[in-house]
Amino acid sequence: MTRRLDEIVARFGGDLRGDESIAITGLASLETATAGQLSFLANSKYRGQLAATRAAAVILSPEMADQCPVAAIVTPHPYLYFAHLSQWLAEGPRPLTGIHPSAVVESDIPTSVSVGPQVWIGPDVVLGENVVIGAQCRIGAGVRIGADCQLYPGVTVYASCRIGCRAIIHSGVVIGADGFGFARAPDGKWVKIAQTGRVVIGDDVEIGANTTIDRGALEDTIIGDGVKLDNQIQVAHNVHIGANTAMAGCTGVAGSAIIGAGCTVGGAANILGHLSLADGVNVSSGTLVGKSITVPGTYTGTVPFMAHADWLKNFSRLRHLDALADRIRALEKRLTAIEPEK
Amino acid sequence: MTRRLDEIVARFGGDLRGDESIAITGLASLETATAGQLSFLANSKYRGQLAATRAAAVILSPEMADQCPVAAIVTPHPYLYFAHLSQWLAEGPRPLTGIHPSAVVESDIPTSVSVGPQVWIGPDVVLGENVVIGAQCRIGAGVRIGADCQLYPGVTVYASCRIGCRAIIHSGVVIGADGFGFARAPDGKWVKIAQTGRVVIGDDVEIGANTTIDRGALEDTIIGDGVKLDNQIQVAHNVHIGANTAMAGCTGVAGSAIIGAGCTVGGAANILGHLSLADGVNVSSGTLVGKSITVPGTYTGTVPFMAHADWLKNFSRLRHLDALADRIRALEKRLTAIEPEK
Amino acid sequence: MTRRLDEIVARFGGDLRGDESIAITGLASLETATAGQLSFLANSKYRGQLAATRAAAVILSPEMADQCPVAAIVTPHPYLYFAHLSQWLAEGPRPLTGIHPSAVVESDIPTSVSVGPQVWIGPDVVLGENVVIGAQCRIGAGVRIGADCQLYPGVTVYASCRIGCRAIIHSGVVIGADGFGFARAPDGKWVKIAQTGRVVIGDDVEIGANTTIDRGALEDTIIGDGVKLDNQIQVAHNVHIGANTAMAGCTGVAGSAIIGAGCTVGGAANILGHLSLADGVNVSSGTLVGKSITVPGTYTGTVPFMAHADWLKNFSRLRHLDALADRIRALEKRLTAIEPEK
Numbered sequence A, B, C: 001m002t003r004r005l006d007e008i009v010a011r012f013g014g015d016l017r018g019d020e021s022i023a024i025t026g027l028a029s030l031e032t033a034t035a036g037q038l039s040f041l042a043n044s045k046y047r048g049q050l051a052a053t054r055a056a057a058v059i060l061s062p063e064m065a066d067q068c069p070v071a072a073i074v075t076p077h078p079y080l081y082f083a084h085l086s087q088w089l090a091e092g093p094r095p096l097t098g099i100h101p102s103a104v105v106e107s108d109i110p111t112s113v114s115v116g117p118q119v120w121i122g123p124d125v126v127l128g129e130n131v132v133i134g135a136q137c138r139i140g141a142g143v144r145i146g147a148d149c150q151l152y153p154g155v156t157v158y159a160s161c162r163i164g165c166r167a168i169i170h171s172g173v174v175i176g177a178d179g180f181g182f183a184r185a186p187d188g189k190w191v192k193i194a195q196t197g198r199v200v201i202g203d204d205v206e207i208g209a210n211t212t213i214d215r216g217a218l219e220d221t222i223i224g225d226g227v228k229l230d231n232q233i234q235v236a237h238n239v240h241i242g243a244n245t246a247m248a249g250c251t252g253v254a255g256s257a258i259i260g261a262g263c264t265v266g267g268a269a270n271i272l273g274h275l276s277l278a279d280g281v282n283v284s285s286g287t288l289v290g291k292s293i294t295v296p297g298t299y300t301g302t303v304p305f306m307a308h309a310d311w312l313k314n315f316s317r318l319r320h321l322d323a324l325a326d327r328i329r330a331l332e333k334r335l336t337a338i339e340p341e342k
Helices: A005-012 A044-049 A078-090 A308-338 B005-012 B044-049 B078-090 B308-338 C005-012 C044-049 C078-090 C308-338
Strands: A015-017 A037-040 A057-060 A071-074 A174-177 A182-184 A190-192 A199-201 A212-214 A221-223 A281-283 A297-300 B015-017 B037-040 B057-060 B071-074 B174-177 B182-184 B190-192 B199-201 B212-214 B221-223 B281-283 B297-300 C015-017 C037-040 C057-060 C071-074 C174-177 C182-184 C190-192 C199-201 C212-214 C221-223 C281-283 C297-300
Touching: A005 A015, A005 A071, A005 A078, A037 A078, A057 A078, A078 C182, A078 C190, A174 A199, A182 B078, A190 B078, A199 A212, A212 A221, A297 B308, A308 B308, A308 C297, A308 C308, B005 B015, B005 B071, B005 B078, B037 B078, B057 B078, B174 B199, B182 C078, B190 C078, B199 B212, B212 B221, B297 C308, B308 C308, C005 C015, C005 C071, C005 C078, C037 C078, C057 C078, C174 C199, C199 C212, C212 C221
Parallel strands: A037 A057, A057 A071, A174 A212, A199 A221, A281 A297, B037 B057, B057 B071, B174 B212, B199 B221, B281 B297, C037 C057, C057 C071, C174 C212, C199 C221, C281 C297
Antiparallel strands: A015 A071, A182 A190, B015 B071, B182 B190, C015 C071, C182 C190
């Protein structure tokens, strides 16, 4: 879709500097943009790329505006502007409404809904207006999905779960499978604890491919409004994730963890169970959070990698770190004993 | 489903103290239980919640019974009692037996089996009595699944794999995909090694959502009786997992690892290949097991997390730990050289 | 399928020693092989098993040939030979060509293609000759898949993605879901950045079960020729993976990472975003790669595990490693101050 700069500014605001009639055919980074493409400068680290850009125009902040060699859209939040714009330019035609003849739908659904090929929708399901259910999704009995949600092909929602409005749920996601709860019998066998809670998901949530969110054991697993989950995340039973928290791929959250609002969790981090994270906590990639965090801020716990031979030499010392500390204490005592008094 | 306390005790045993006619409408924790709900006290850590509980009754051990302010079911294993009871209270109607008209079934199956919408069952498949195959499962040629198994929607079982009786398999599970086996040619290209083993799963196994278990290369991958696997676990080719071992979410087991019986593996732990774990080993969450473990017990290898600035300061030292140890040894020598003889 | 040794050598080469008429019924390891089975000795570590093998014949290198107590196929690359042979012996009948009547196919496809039950293929899809699409795959609009690819049941390919020739893609794989890209608004809400790139996959790629590869944000995510990805790998948007790189299960690659050719990445390793790995880098299992690697070689960053009590004692020291180092420096100064001059 081609848009003129003045159309863009009319829709999203910002201060336009340069030829308002320039036609924008797409978006690109400063470095790769070519004629007709609109770019953005959101991080001053990339300021050096501005002078040489071949973009037709650049979205940037007032402080950068004077250095822009091409047309500019000046706004205090260039990346946010770019985000909104990217959605508009990417808009395609809505999928056809109605139910594909190969789908099996056991509930009444609004005529504005689009149900793709080979979908199964169980009984007592309530779908909001304009919901799009991709091919081969499986929606269990009693599920509710709010207006304007989009489920990509192959999403599974177990019985009774709730999804708010405007969710985007990617392929392979499983919502509402049983939490991992067992009692151990004296003979070592595990006896299943029925998982009778639900998953309750707020509005404006996005869930990445193959992520799994388990239903609660007795109460519900709760995902707040505006939460963004990347791919292959595991959320265990009874977890609460606060509003607008974002978690990168391959993270795991163990049972009954309570994560605050506005947190960020880096990729492959893991949060153990039965603990809580305050609002505004940032967990670095690869970090294992083993106890509660009550103070906002960034927390890290990863080890540096190194050439394998160096690693062998250095990390074998970890097995004896306590002994090393003891040797330091012993040295301090011995030295004190022979040092002249001051 | 509402049950009277005397009905519960008649079925599951235990010593009932209090009004046997109390009607139980559901289960809840001590802290959240309200009128009509049955709770349990399994961990003395929560003993403090007993006095204030509003539960109608509590399942607890003989030592706690005298402190219970409401009706009680007294049993030596309260959590186990609770587990059995939770299953009974959660029982719903069985799914309809028979084959949904949208399913494609190329094998003869018992009339007691329930095959959901859009399922594909290949040729030469043998299903036991009362098996439930959820919507859109895909069951490859020659698969055998024992009596009373339940497959949730969207499970994949590759050709020739075997599943015992009473398995519960959650959505997105893939059983029997090819193991990761290649020979590297002199030009750097990888040549696939055909994976011709199977996955053979015992009785009473539960497998969580999106977990994958690869078929063996030449022999079989074997999952013992009573094994419980949480979500998003990866089990590589030729692995053996012993009976009643339980593994939490996001764990990985590399090829040809042999894990004993009655082990527990915490979330996001990883077990490298071609090693073995004795029976009764407990691996802590997040731990990488890089060599065999021959003695039962609990094993751990994770690093503490800390505020990012503290982490920068402390963990950069890991790159020089060997040098630090050398400096300690040097200090010891220098000090010895000048210390007066005793 | 039974093959005589002379048939095998006629097809794959090698120097046959012993009775050329021996019929081979299958492959097995040196230790487990029984009459009629062909084994291999590829790693001199297993040389000790040669004398006692009951295999009908063994594939081995010239240096080992004289020690072989049974018939032998002598070749400089025994494991590679074994790999090629394993494929030949495992060859089954090709699936029926044509479109299963339960599939929904909205594109013209070659008559040599096999489309399984309940598959959905969207519009404008181009499939090469002899492609096999397993049950319930979902192929979005505009996708191209090269000749001789095999997709196992339940694979999802989002719109516009490209897959080269001879790919093997396992169940639950999701190719082309949206990358994880958001701009944070001043009120803490995340605004989605449309992900308009594709996933472009080269020839001869294998992708393991439940692996996810996200589409690029503006440009494409690129998987080179001959890349082998194990199960449950997450590849984020804009990643490039060079030719013939192999990654083991549960690894994660964050956005915009550039991984060279001929690399190996061990299981559960993670590679952070916006960095690059040279060709020929080997990352050890469980290692977090937090900065670029420019020199080929093996890199590691994991901690040893130990009995839990030992771990408590040793790893708590990590919180104070910087202080320990300071104490060592202080000791050095104090000691220097009192040491006699040399």
